[in-house]
Amino acid sequence: MISDKKTLFRKIWDAHVVTSIEDGPDVLYIDRHLIHEVTSPQAFAGLEKRGIGVFRPHNILATADHNVPTKDQHLPIAEPLSRFQVDKLTQNCDKFGVELYGLGHPFQGIVHVIGPELGITLPGMTIVCGDSHTSTHGAFGTIAFGIGTSEVEQVMATQCLMQSKPKTMRINIEGELANGVLSKDIILYIISKISMGGATGYFVEYAGSAIRSLSMEARMTICNMSIEMGARGGLIAPDDITFDYIKGREFAPQGEKYEEAVAYWRTLFTDEGATFDVEYTYDAADITPMITYGTNPGMGIKINEHIPTVADLKEESGKASFEKSLAYMGFNAGDSLIDKPVNYVFIGSCTNSRIEDLRLVADFVKGKHKAANVNAMIVPGSKQVEKQAIAEGLDKILLEAGFELREPGCSACLGMNEDKVPKGEYCVSTSNRNFEGRQGPGARTMLVSPLTAAATAITGKITDVRELLNA
Amino acid sequence: MEKFVKITATAVPLPIEDIDTDQIIPARFLKATTREGFGENLFRDWRYDNQNNPKPDFILNNPNYSGQILVAGKNFGCGSSREHAAWAILDYGFKVVISSFFADIFKNNALNNGLLPVQVSEPFLATVFEHIFADKNTQLEVDLEAQTVSIAGTSLSEKFDINQYKKTCLVNGYDDIDYLLALKDKIEAYEKTSKYLSLVGQEQEIEA
Numbered sequence: 001m002i003s004d005k006k007t008l009f010r011k012i013w014d015a016h017v018v019t020s021i022e023d024g025p026d027v028l029y030i031d032r033h034l035i036h037e038v039t040s041p042q043a044f045a046g047l048e049k050r051g052i053g054v055f056r057p058h059n060i061l062a063t064a065d066h067n068v069p070t071k072d073q074h075l076p077i078a079e080p081l082s083r084f085q086v087d088k089l090t091q092n093c094d095k096f097g098v099e100l101y102g103l104g105h106p107f108q109g110i111v112h113v114i115g116p117e118l119g120i121t122l123p124g125m126t127i128v129c130g131d132s133h134t135s136t137h138g139a140f141g142t143i144a145f146g147i148g149t150s151e152v153e154q155v156m157a158t159q160c161l162m163q164s165k166p167k168t169m170r171i172n173i174e175g176e177l178a179n180g181v182l183s184k185d186i187i188l189y190i191i192s193k194i195s196m197g198g199a200t201g202y203f204v205e206y207a208g209s210a211i212r213s214l215s216m217e218a219r220m221t222i223c224n225m226s227i228e229m230g231a232r233g234g235l236i237a238p239d240d241i242t243f244d245y246i247k248g249r250e251f252a253p254q255g256e257k258y259e260e261a262v263a264y265w266r267t268l269f270t271d272e273g274a275t276f277d278v279e280y281t282y283d284a285a286d287i288t289p290m291i292t293y294g295t296n297p298g299m300g301i302k303i304n305e306h307i308p309t310v311a312d313l314k315e316e317s318g319k320a321s322f323e324k325s326l327a328y329m330g331f332n333a334g335d336s337l338i339d340k341p342v343n344y345v346f347i348g349s350c351t352n353s354r355i356e357d358l359r360l361v362a363d364f365v366k367g368k369h370k371a372a373n374v375n376a377m378i379v380p381g382s383k384q385v386e387k388q389a390i391a392e393g394l395d396k397i398l399l400e401a402g403f404e405l406r407e408p409g410c411s412a413c414l415g416m417n418e419d420k421v422p423k424g425e426y427c428v429s430t431s432n433r434n435f436e437g438r439q440g441p442g443a444r445t446m447l448v449s450p451l452t453a454a455a456t457a458i459t460g461k462i463t464d465v466r467e468l469l470n471a
Numbered sequence: 472m473e474k475f476v477k478i479t480a481t482a483v484p485l486p487i488e489d490i491d492t493d494q495i496i497p498a499r500f501l502k503a504t505t506r507e508g509f510g511e512n513l514f515r516d517w518r519y520d521n522q523n524n525p526k527p528d529f530i531l532n533n534p535n536y537s538g539q540i541l542v543a544g545k546n547f548g549c550g551s552s553r554e555h556a557a558w559a560i561l562d563y564g565f566k567v568v569i570s571s572f573f574a575d576i577f578k579n580n581a582l583n584n585g586l587l588p589v590q591v592s593e594p595f596l597a598t599v600f601e602h603i604f605a606d607k608n609t610q611l612e613v614d615l616e617a618q619t620v621s622i623a624g625t626s627l628s629e630k631f632d633i634n635q636y637k638k639t640c641l642v643n644g645y646d647d648i649d650y651l652l653a654l655k656d657k658i659e660a661y662e663k664t665s666k667y668l669s670l671v672g673q674e675q676e677i678e679a
Contacts, residue, residue, distance in 0.1 A: 015666060018654065018657055018658055018661040019654065019657050021636050023634075023635040023636060024634060024635060024636025024637075025634070025636060027651065027654060027657075027658075029658070029661050029662070029665065031665075031667045031668070038501050038502075038553075039552070039553065039554070041504035041505075042504065042505065042506050042554075045504070045505065046648075050648070052652075055658075066498075066501075067502065081502035081503075082502060084502070084504070085502050085504060088504050122667070122670070122671070124666065124667060125667050130552060130554075131551075131552055132550065132551050132552040132576060146552035146576055147552060147576070147579075148552055148553075148554035148557070148576060148579060148580035148583060149554040149555075149580075150554060150580065150583035150584065150646070150647075151579065151580075151583065151647075153648060154647055154648050154651060157648050157651065157652060158648070158651040158652060158654070158655070158658060159658065159662075160651055160654070160658055162636075162647045162650070162651065164634060166575075196489055196546065196549060197489065197545070197546035197549060197572060197574070200546070200549075200572070200574055200575055201575060227550075227576075228550075230546070230549060230574055230575070232575055232576075251671075253670055253671060257670065257671075260670065261670045264666060264670065296489050296491065296549075298489075317488065317544070317545070317593065317597075318488055320486065320487065320488075321487050321488040321489060321544065324487065414493075414498040414551075415498060415499065416498045416499060416501065416502070423521065433491075433493065433550060433551075435491045435493040435494065435550060436493070436494060436516065437493065437494075437497055437516045438493050438498075441497070441516055441521060442516075442521070
């Protein structure tokens with residue numbers, strides 16, 4: 001007998017299937033489509049070529065984030081290609097009737113920061129965006145995933161997407177996190193266990209007592225990096241923490257509609273007895289501050305561990321890539337990273353640029369000052385985050401500690417604007433990817449939590465934040 | 472989209488694992504608003520030094536190797552969803568990528584552009600690399616209809632999987648949007664029953 005017990009993923013997926021193609025994918029209805037300047041222009045051009053418009057313009061929301069400068073946003077963008085691309089987005093949104101929160105708009109920001117903070121991201125939805133970190137929205141119990149530009153065009157044309165149903169994986173984190181360990185450490189720990197491609201073909205549900213205890217911001221950090229182990233997306237069942245976060249936000253259902261929505265959202269959980277294709281359980285007590293040493297997010301270690309050696313590799317075929325990676329980073333197998341000098345610290349990106357991240361950093365650096373060798377940049381995720389940070393006086397604390405608070409955007413996470421890390425320099429970064437050249441040609445990125453980044457900025461070398469917290 | 476049926480060609484070997492789309496096409500080259508011209512910057516930072524001189528040890532700069540098939544280590548195309556990666560590979564002149572494992576989004580992007588991702592077993596991939604490195608003129612035959620990849624002049628061959636719907640699209644040069652546009656009535660019928668649309672009060676707008 002086939003069980004009628006359903007996973008959370010399956011409940012949402014089934015509620016969005018318009019029709020199924022024999023021996024092919026499902027046609028999935030997309031509730032909310034987010035777009036930005038980099039992956040949308042060719043899709044708009046495709047519609048023009050076909051002579052069709054946007055099918056449901058009100059289900060699309062646009063912002064400019066990848067290319068935007070993080071200084072002097074009131075001035076025209078200096079870099080001509082970036083300006084052209086951002087202008088193109090404005091023209092396309094005008095022409096096709098799509099709402100745009102562009103530069104200067106009070107709601108502008110990184111696409112995965114503004115959706116949740118404005119109450120646009122709601123439990124039970126399907127959300128897509130031409131950006132692999134769309135998985136962030138899964139923190140609300142949504143099916144949210146990144147797509148390519150041809151698929152962006154599909155959704156613009158029909159509000160639907162052809163998708164084969166992925167397999168399901170559940171990752172349980174049980175127990176309590178130690179002091180100084182953040183949700184970023186949880187996800188870096190998970191990816192180091194599962195590997196960079198280990199969840200390819202799967203949609204992940206994160207569960208367990210340690211996950212349930214997290215704030216929405218912390219949950220978003222986890223779901224954000226699901227793609228870094230290859231998963232299409234990751235989601236967390238919504239609960240009272242979710243409903244409280246949504247209540248009263250700009251575009252969230254209000255009053256009776258909110259009550260009706262919450263009643264529905266309470267049905268969004270994995271049924272007892274539902275099965276997953278794969279399931280892993282980890283002990284929260286085993287998680288410490290984490291850091292990456294290589295050139296993909298799966299190459300992570302506990303901050304006080306040593307870099308593995310070739311002998312530690314699971315597969316012989318990975319040897320060449322491992323050695324290439326260490327050579328790029330300028331590290332030796334078996335090295336410890338503790339006390340290694342670092343000149344660049346970046347706190348920002350769709351992974352860690354929310355108000356909670358800024359509060360944590362400000363609270364930690366208050367009364368301290370960054371080391372002289374460090375260039376420390378903090379880029380808020382949105383105008384709303386920036387405004388809140390200023391209202392709370394965080395900007396002053398950060399400035400006194402020698403950190404520069406910039407204006408919102410993707411910034412040095414991928415270096416499409418001026419914010420780049422110079423060739424050969426190490427950067428301790430709260431972003432999501434440590435690929436070769438990600439933060440600028442030749443830049444060497446190490447991924448960490450906001451607390452580890454702050455501690456490293458203060459000492460000027462890689463630091464186990466727990467030692468400063470206990471001091 | 473161009474039709475894809477069968478191809479016999481020499482191949483370029485790139486035996487590196489976990490090649491991410493930032494390597495295939497770095498973010499700073501994503502500022503174009505058309506699909507053309509990305510081939511110039513394919514593997515930009517592996518191909519050129521910071522003075523824009525070709526790096527002689529990178530395979531695309533090795534005059535011995537050329538062809539319409541790229542053979543790469545497992546987990547090819549991981550990372551960013553940028554379709555520019557598939558566009559760059561096609562624009563450079565490749566029609567097929569062979570690997571033992573592909574990242575999901577890259578695979579979809581490739582299929583949506585008529586670039587065929589061929590997933591083979593680890594041992595077969597190793598055999599393909601051995602043959603190409605032993606003889607740069609080794610020809611590979613990729614037959615989409617039969618779903619086979621073979622090393623020409625040998626009996627070495629392997630079947631590969633592909634979604635039957637996607638296969639039909641590739642063989643005929645169809646794209647998904649043509650198919651979806653024909654489903655408009657079903658999509659509108661779905662919208663009338665959508666839980667989410669009723670919660671956010673968009674149903675009237677759609678019916679209007």
